[in-house]
Amino acid sequence: MSDEVVIKVEEMNKFFPIKKNVFSRAHNFLHAVDRVNFEIKRGKVLSLVGESGCGKTTTGKTLLKLYEPTAGKIIFLGKDVTRLHSTEDKKWFHSKTQMIFQDPFESLNPRKTIFDIVSEPMNIQNFGSLKKRELMVMDVLKRVGIAPPDAFLWRYPHELSGGQRQRVAIARALVMKPEFVVADEPTSMLDVSIRTQVMKLMMELIREMNMSFLYITHDLAVARYMADEISVMYLGKIVEHSGSEEIINNPLHPYTKALISAVPIPDPEFKRKTVDIKGGIGKPIDPLPRCRFYERCPFAMDICAQKEPELLDVGNGHQVACFLYEKK
Amino acid sequence: MITLGSILEIKNFKMYYNTQAGKVKAADDISFSLNEGESMGLVGESGCGKTSVSMSIMKLLPENAEIISGNIYFNGKDLVPLSEEKMNEVRWAGISMIFQAAMNSLNPVYRVGDQIIEAIVTHEPNVTFEEARGRVANLYKLVGLDPERMDNYPHEYSGGMKQRAVIAMSLACNPKLIIADEPTTALDVIVQDTILRELDKIQKRLNMSMIYISHDIAVIAEVASKIAIMYAGKIVEMADSVTIFKKPAHPYTVGLMSSFPSIRGPKKELNMIPGEPPNLLNSPDHCRFAPRCPFATDECISKTPPYEEIEAGHLVACFHPQNLKRQVSANVG
Amino acid sequence: MTDSTDALVKEKLESPMSVRIKIMWRSFKENWKIFAQSKIGLLGLWIVIIFAVAGFIVYPILTATVWKSTSLNAMVSYNPITGYDFLTTNPAPPSWAHLLGTDPLGRDVLAELLYSTPREFMLGILAALITVFIGTLIGTVSAYFGGITDTFFMRLADIVLLFPFIPFLIVISGMMQVDLITLALIIGLLSGFGGITIILRSQGLIIKSKPFIESAKISGASDAYIIVNHIIPNVMPLSFLYMMFNVTGAIFSEATLSFFGLLNIKMSWGLMIYTADTAGYIVGSNIWNYWWLWLPSGAAITLLCGAFYFIGRGLDEVVNPRLRKR
16 A cells, blocks of 8 residues: 555644624634644545534535635645635546535435436536446445445435435445545444444445545544544644554543543443543634643643643654643 | 332333324334333334333323333333323323433523423422422532522533433432433533433432433443343343343344444454344334344244243343354354 | 336436436326325315416307307407497396306406406416526525625515515506516516515525535535525425415406506406496495406406415425424
8 A cells, every 4th residue: 555645734724703794804713623734645544533513524624625724734645725726626626535424314415316416426527428427326336235226326315214325425425436535424323233334334445445534423433443543633623643543542632531431331341430521512712822621631730721732742653732741 | 910129010012103104013012121220221223113112101102103002010000091191190200201302302491490490390289489499409419510500591501511401300300210212312422421420320329210212232331230122113132231241142132232343452343234224114023133134044034033031031032042152252253 | 106216217227318207207296195185285276277277278269169259249249358248238247148247348257357367377477487586596596605695685685575565566557558577577576586585595594504515515516506406406396385475476466456557458357346446336335236347356366366375385285394294
């Protein structure tokens, strides 16, 4: 497997202005994504893990140009795609990136047939002849386990089960063989037995098509199964990043530790450690220049309230943004 | 016939929904009993009938639901023939419920404390407003909320706080049994964890009986001492939670156990159950898991397997129970 | 449902066009099933069909046969605009020669009624089409783009909504010759920028927030593509529903204006009442003595308007699944 970096993010920010109405100027900003850095190599899966409202979905959508980043750089296949101006550049970028959404009931247009849904990316890109599109749709549907594909081609989403819909959504994302896919909690709405099927399917497809994946989830166990690397996000910041096994077995940041110990274990005889962090997650509106986890952290020190910790390498590519580890 | 010390006993309970397309067998021959102070988990995928069972216990059924047969004994009294008025006395004071998406069950235009006070006053008319307020303050302390927040409106609460308030409300009339339907599904892991611990603590402290309903077997493992696995309107396996996890007998349970990714122990390949959960519409009269079952034989697609005790306190509805330890480990891999 | 799809699959890829037509036919049948459960909707549909048959089929047949001017009945003309019956004193009550009597100018009331029917249809439907076209376009565009565009069109809608509609039409008709098509245009434009825009915009806002819109954007879809292919098809059922209600509104407006004699049209239901009124037959006890002068046209206006409204109610159950009875 090559070491080619497919997508690289440098110091990316995404702030949302909080406006009272269309004409007023915004004085406050929601720091949804705050100076985020990462890269994903070809064929690798990076998982962004965090609680709801931590900015993981915004990160994914900004990467795919649904939002313009406020600052920073996005480099895709060696090309700066932070701002896309020319039509060719846009076409090139959009034909090589895709997204899989959380809710299979909402991500498929209820008034389109499965054929229309799956062939839409080719349609928009004016790709190939109708005959060719049909063959590609049949091919990809067969690949995601919608069998026989011709029996489903002219059905509407409401005639399909949740699992089938998510397979169709995956087929739609992969029909043009993208290089980079963002998957936003693609299994969290599915039933347990279907969830495993879809996770396995995605793993197979990633290997087979040698794609790069950004897998967004709140579930560390799923992230561990799916991803090569995990980044933990908290209120717009990446607080810890490492290989997935390393994070699970040796979490450093107090927030990661809390997340891991909060995951219920399917074993009634196993007693977990209690999570000793306080309160709930807030909103990063014009945050103070200090550690965002300060209020909830059981190990908070004076320095944590004075400045923001940087994401630093503590060895073996394990990065953590916490003053507890800064001295090393 | 009623087991001593059992607070809830359901016997051969059948409830079908009549729809235009046919009968939906949402609860098909459900039997279980729950002792005082015991907590039980009802696990199953969406549409398996677990919520229908809980709604049947509360008798909060839609118009097209029909109770075909069976009894639900609560405290020795059968709830099935009970009139709506009599049932109202049982609800809240006897059995209360924490609904799915509980955060939306608070009325946004009333103060949270007042909503709980109202629940108390309607069910116990001789309680004065001041007494009720005192009780709510105590309940707030019990569920880990600041009593000063009683006079706030629901939108001033966070998701976790609303969930706590709803739990406080379900405790308001000192019920003997609480049914918690997916109590933590919409919450983040850390909040989910604290709520589960709180519920567990309260249940043990007040010696209440509890039925947890969830699709998440890991959540159930944390809090329930007894687990029933539901599949397509039937309970396919029931045992104490350790047995369910260590010696699952029904192939569906076995499949469920190994299809969860875990963060403990070495990373392992996931086993998956092929196919999709069946539609409950006009369910066939044979084992409903048979089409997805790796052990299915001709017997499985011709007869309904009996729901039998294969060892003390371990009931399974399967012709080919996988109860031997050796066999289980071979299948789970 | 499944069986019919499986049958379709046989032809699968050979001719997508014919498959598409079959799919449309299938979803039409499904929706028809829901619509047919609404008694009020069916009633409305039947009334509309009866009017349509009467206006588009029965009237031409009658003029070509029974009502044809021949040498035998040269004294009696059934022309709804210029006809005159020299054999009776006009207005004459219903008789075998004139089933609904004649008006003060000696014209056959039934002929007038039938002659006007296709014109009422045309007016109502044209006005409603313009309304829905403008409303859908502006509603979806302002929902999709938001910001200044949205604010502008919504304030415009507020102004149009508060606009005194009938007085405005009265002024217009004083300034220019208003015939049926002009009237349809005016009504269509005014209601198109008004309430329907607001309703379709709020529906558009719901659709806009759905992930399939983002999904299309990620594939590189342009704004126009998204509006045409995703937002409009999803607000279309609602547009269609409001179209039915707008037909009602347009016919009512026409009747009102004709009643005041403000329109430059030769014959319409409103004009029939106007004629009777100006001739002094809708005053005092005359009302009941000359009932055939105003009752048929009045009833026709009420029935046709009601019928379109009823169809709208029936469609409402197709469009809003929450209203459906289980």
